[in-house]
Amino acid sequence: MCVCVPEIGVGLTGFGLFFLLFGVLLYFDSVLLAFGNVLFLTGLTFIIGLRRSAGFFFQRQKLRGSTFFLGGVALVLFRWPIIGMAVESYGFVLLFRSFFPVACGFILSLVNIPYLNVGIHF
Template identity: 70%
Template sequence: KPSWTIGVGITGFGIFFILFGILLYFDSVLLAFGNLLFLSGLSFIIGLRRTFSFFFQRHKLKGTSFFLGGVVIVLLRWPLLGMFLESYGFFSLFKGFFPMAFGFLGTTFDIPFLSALFRRLQGTSSMV
């Protein structure tokens, strides 16, 4: 299915524009463009129905409202406040994935200090 490869590319460009917008002192145009690319790329990767069902689960509504509210605030050219709200929403939405990601990084990279740090971070969070 070639749509997920397009989605990975669009999501990658979205992350690039978000990081570049932060690097250029919260440039609102780059951040808004990055947000739109990130969300549309995510929709290409997992599909519209699964994206909608992920964001609008009952226990994730708080994180979704902060994340999407931050996107709207960035689009209204208040980039610092918008990125703060987006960051809180992002960590609230994806907190269940962080222990798995830290465990993967700890086993993938065999660097002594980093492996111990990733194993420690993996053990402190719960999979809620």
Template identity: 70%
Template sequence: MLSLSDFQRIGVGLVGFGLFFILFGILLYFDAVLLAFGNILFLSGMVFIIGIRRTFSFFFQRPKLKGTSFFFGGVIVVLMRWPVLGMLLEAYGFITLFRSFFPVAFGFLASLANIPLLSQLAQKTGESSSMV
């Protein structure tokens, strides 16, 4: 089992609450306050889990600058109370940032349970994935 420090446990809680507030904000027709609060909790939880230096180095790698700029631009737009546009920018930035992680995650999920649709999707994404 994975051993977590106290700061990492706090970070997991912050990320969980952040995702909850983001989901709740979307369900309440893009409530800007809930989305902004969720974004702040999610980002602070990331810092608690992996540390300031590793978070900074993850977001500001040269190949990931486009995704980072869209993600943080979306956070700023949500904070300026334009939630729909901000969430669209954030979603594009998130997909761009974690593009190389999706085939690994789908492969892991397919190995956990032999779900026919999920395993077929994992095989198709695993074949066409490129490490860019």
């Protein structure tokens, strides 16, 4: 049985990303970054469920990325925000590197939508 509440999860994840961005913009404020990390991970868990989140983070091929990501979160929580965010970013890239081509393809497909194309016309 999967207890997923995607509506709450999307909101929590959005607020988490907002606080992460705001924390970086305010010169790596450790409280905002820690709050953003907690909200982001909680929102992700609400979106896909606890069992699937644990399954995602602790797959054998993603264990290195998970270690760096969660270690970076721990460093931010222990008030080492710059080093923690660097470690966390490296872990994020390792975790989601298979997703980047899909995201780039989606973003590039938006260029072909009429009225959203802001390219130079001759």
